[in-house]
Amino acid sequence: MRPRALAALVLAALGATCERAAERAGSVRAVATRLPKDTIRFTAPARAARCSVGTGGGLLLEGSSGGNGVLVWLRASGPLEGGSWPLLQRGDTVSRRGARVGLRFMGGDVAYGVALDSGTVTLTDDSGLITLVVSGAGISVAAAGRVDAEATFDAVPVGADTVSCRPAA
Secondary structure (H helix, E strand, O other): OOHHHHHHHHHHHHHHHOOHHHHOOOEEEEEEOOOOOOEEEEEEEEEEEEEOOOOEEEEEOOOOOOOOEEEEEEEEEEOOOEEEEEEEOOOOOOOOOEEEEEEEEEEEEEEEEEEEEEEEEEEEOOEEEEEEEEEEEEEEEEOEEEEEEEEEEEEEEEEEEEEOOOOOO
């Protein structure tokens, strides 16, 4: 997935999240660190929905507040399983199972975005309530370097609707 396409997907999802605030019950807590010293922390309402594309699909988790947000796409060709998920590299269209993670955060009046390219994602599904822990890093052009990120989605219910997880062209 190209950086602009991922950015468009993140921004579209963040906008959609704001429109449906009443539907959310879970939350996401995130920390972004721009070395050597800037750390941004935020908590936001979160939601999850099953998604489909072609013969596969997965789960789309999103949470945002005040210009900050996290978007995770768990891509699977079969049933979603708990445990560790590999973090997929940008442009990976071959892997049948893995996670794509985008993070947007505000540093003063400046918006920063990063697609994680290394790290881990761990999924726990407790009777339809999703807990997802992300720990990784990626390059942010606007931040002029790597950004370390951690995000935890807590008790996020999976919505009844299915959304598209087709990447924007």
